[in-house]
Amino acid sequence: MVNFTILAGGYTSFVASYIFNSDTSVLSLIGLSTTGANPSWISLHPTNKSILYATNEDEPGALQAFTINETALLSDAISTVPSGGDAPAFTVPLSTGQVAIINYNTGNGMVIPTTFDPLHFDTSSATKLITFPAAVSHPHMALENGKEVLVPDLGADKIWRLVQTAPDTPGSWDIQGFIQQPNGSGPRHIALKDDYLYVVHELSSTLTSQHLPAAPNGTSSLTANFSIIPPDLPSGAAMAGAEILIPTISHTFSGSFVYVSNRNTGVQDARGDAITIFKSFPEGKLELLDYVYTGLDQIRGMQFFGEEDRYLIASGVAGDAGVLVYERTGNGGNLTLLAQNTEVPTRTSFVWVN
Secondary structure: OOEEEEEEEOOOOEEEEEEEEOOOOEEEEEEEEEOOOOOOOEEEOOOOOOEEEEEEOOOOOEEEEEEEOOOOOEOOOOEEEEOOOOOEEEEEEOOOOOEEEEEOOOOEEEEEOEOOOOOOEOOOOOOOOEEOOOOOOOEOOOEEEOOEEEEEEOOOOEEEEEEEOOOOOOOOEEEEEEEEOOOOOOEEEEEEEOOEEEEEEOOOOEEEEEEOOOOOOOOOOEEEEEEOOOOOOOOOOOEEEEEEEOOOOOOOOOOOEEEEEEEEOOOOOOOOOEEEEEEEOHHHOEEEEEEEEOOOEEEEEEEEEOHHHOEEEEEEEEOOOOEEEEEEEOOOOEEEEEEEEOOOOOOOEEEEOO
16 A cells, blocks of 8 residues: 655645545545645745645735644644735745745745754844836746746746845845746746746746746747647636646656646636646647546646656645546556545645655
């Protein structure tokens, strides 16, 4: 028997803990851990999987740190620090020991240092608030790439490039430049593979790829630009792209694929929202493969887990379909439903603990 432990954030005041049994294909809810308000995005420490960071996507927002115990439940919050703005929709720890948090509503964010251990945020000196200079700014993610952090901004149609301006002063980050995106596209989440930048755009519901331009303000043309919207939608559907994942290539799954999620914020499709799957090729080229209809309402978060990224867990931010687990099949470019748990009706982000 192989059990996988997964934690899930959401628009509640708790993080849910699940066990997936791959022998019986059963997903079990094993507990709820109280947090601050709306831990919508959760992230594991990169080297210590007993440490979890969570946003409080509230007004004003905050960042919290927890430990995960042997029963997969969270401690009380070890440390809590303001996010510097409203509605932080994303957080991620960096390899430097700092933690990035991005405020969706107020168009700003911070990279917060930790102290002697990753559980305690350093409040002894002022962490610089980074304000994104745009008439409308809605930053939605942060991705570390070498010494810079990339921040897609769906309000500004830009991907901002951040660098630590004082190498010996954690928390001191500035904008060094940006990567322009198509007007009105609304870049939401991004991924990098082989020096190519893949972007899912919320407002245009598209997936694009381009060679990562040289910093600070290099440009490159789009290699691919595909709609991710499934066919035959009901009248009144209103689609919005959300998550992008690129699973690992392995012996079992030797193909290269990109998975993106749709969110229908209008009249719901009886089939539920779809995960759109693309095959990727060298030089960022893409081929649309398939749509996997899930029965979920507004898929915001999904995550691969297990060796070789064999399984995918997903949920919606609305409705009551709960949490689903799929297995990748074929060469890795398709999904087969294995399990569903509806005890918690909605979830927005996931981490695989062990």
